Amino acid sequence: MSNFLCNSSIGKKLVMSISGCFLVLFLLFHMSMNIAALFSAEAYNAICGFLGANWYAVAGTLVLVAGVFVHFAYALWLTIQNRKARGQQRYAVTVTEKGVSWASKNMLVLGVIIIGGLAIHLIHFWSNMMLVELMGEHSVVIAGVEYAPTDGAGLIAFTFSKWYNVLIYVVWLAALWFHLSHGAWSMIQTVGWANDKWYPRLKCLSTLVATLICGGFALVVIFFYIKSLGCC
């Protein structure tokens, strides 16, 4: 088998595909979990408690970090090679070819926005939850209010009462939507499970998955913002 995962183009693409698929599955899980916050703070906090500083949650987090790292590192590697293959001299006139999505040509830019959003997200939540527990503390004070590290619902309500956070998350989710609208069918094509008959179906499914994931997350963000305005 040798090391085709790092010395062949298709092998490298396989790593992109599998790491991407893993991240998609994680996001589906994370999004479903967040939906619980819409219905009951207790239920949501029970899940947060379950995913605190336990060995399995910490192990899961480490696997996720590895997944993001591999996906990101390979994305940079592939993109640098691709720019080199394209050459110094570019076309004076360019067009968008028929049937080519904007997202498919801007995967790296979208990914960088996703990484940026992820950093902010980890500061908002992870550093106030799992990290607090890992440090052996039992509460954290944000803007003069004390939160338990398992009070995910409280943190959500606080974070999304600020309009600028809502804006950041919506931009982040929009970038994710574009990335997934191409990525979700692209990962199937990369492993070779696609054909002419299935392209329209796969692209449709891709849009669905992207909309489900990003819509689900956005719903929670917007729900808590409206709630903070005190009109419901």
Next chain:
Amino acid sequence: MNFKLKIWRQKDAKSKGEFKTYEVTNIASDTSFLEMMDILNNDLVHKGEEPVAFDHDCREGICGMCSMHINGHAHGPETAVTTCQLYMRKFKDGETITIEPWRSAAFPVIKDLVVDRSAYDKILQAGGFISVRTGSVVDANCIPISNADAEESMDAAACVGCGACAATCKNGSAMLFVAARVSSLAKLPQGRVEGARRAKAMVAKMDELGFGNCTNTGACQAECPKSISITHIARLNREFLAAKLKD
């Protein structure tokens, strides 16, 4: 019809090129694009200027020699044709037409609009063949091949090796070309035998020559003069990964 042509002029591989603007007048709408270029060159020769170098051979869409990136499209704005099959009626009278050579690191410019596409030949030499003699034409149905397989193989075999796929791809990837060659042979029993070796050898050569990595944008199939589908890229991925996993 009259046209203003913005053409890339470059003395040789080492020189720096630039766009020069020319005018052609009184062009009949049924003139082919290459004939229009001939008319321009005729004018240039009469004026004592250096004619524009461009590749061409069969002028009937089968050799793959003609290239040119015309108004942002490989082989011009018409779909599923080579430049020699493109007619001036496709353009508006008085239009400015920008003509560039293929731009891809693996296809360096030799002169004006001519690029070196020998990288594709090298990929082909790495495995785009079968190593046994198949002899002369066998009796019909002697080797059973389903109609669907024969059709798919023929669709892939339509590739003329023009290079438009890599020239169009933002990643400078040659996947559509390699996929077409691997696919056309993989679908027939004569080619099937060496399928795994072929996929590995051709992909290795493609990578070695510095072509980029496919990100499935699909721009290649939109610009391919033979409408080769990326369904063949999926098959190449399958063939390659299966071969590597078996090793």
